[in-house]
Amino acid sequence: MCAAVFGGAAAAFVPCPAHRLAVPRGTRPRSTCADCTAAVATWVRAGAPCRCARPPVWTVTTGVLVTGLLGATIGPAPRLLVLLPAALLGLLLAVIDFRCLRLPDPLVALLAAGTALPLGAGALLAGEPARVGRAALAALISGVFYLIIALLPGAGLGAGDVKLATVLGFVLGFLGWPALALGLLTPHLINGPIAVALLLTRRAARRTALPLGPALLAGALLGILLS
Ligand SMILES: [Zn+2]
Structure with a gap:
């Protein structure tokens, strides 16, 4: 409340x-x-x-x-x-x-510093270094996953999305692998149907870019809430 x-x-x-x-x-x-x-x-x-x-x-x-x-x-x-x-x-x-x-770089950097530093420091003080290691690995996995998608032709995904996905990967990996899996999968379950609906109703051409950032953030939220 x-x-x-x-x-x-x-x-x-x-x-x-x-x-x-x-x-x-x-x-x-x-x-x-x-x-x-x-x-x-x-x-x-x-x-x-x-x-x-x-x-x-x-x-x-x-x-x-x-x-x-x-x-x-x-x-x-x-x-x-x-x-x-x-x-x-x-x-x-x-x-x-x-x-x-x-997704402006300074804001994504602020999000990275505002989450990774206090979460990492808290885990180290609590004697849970493995948690920090898992979070770092999850950030790497998430970043590489979105980097590969971004490199596909016609992906409509930018460097800002890859950076944000890396930061969110750290937070989700900090909470656990199921949270990371949810965070990686959900954005596509959100944006995929929207893209199809826009195409079917002819509101968007095939190359119209759909922002991925809000879907990435919604996926991370779901991962946090359900973990
Ligand atoms: Zn005005």
């Missing part, structure tokens, strides 16, 4: 940085509204990034659901203090990926 309240409140701050960072590669963060060109100079603002935009109902709802589920499943454990901020960073990444098919 507390986690959901925190998640909802924090998710209200996601739309503003998401709006500013959802720009093409190599472009500076947006400093004006994309619709009405009013100035958007701050990074910290609750609610919509601009007065012309609608309230971020979906973003906040998703934040409440994700953090509420994490809180209810994990309980008051130190791990929750790592995974709640990580979930909100994941939400920011998902919104940006939906908007511009990008």
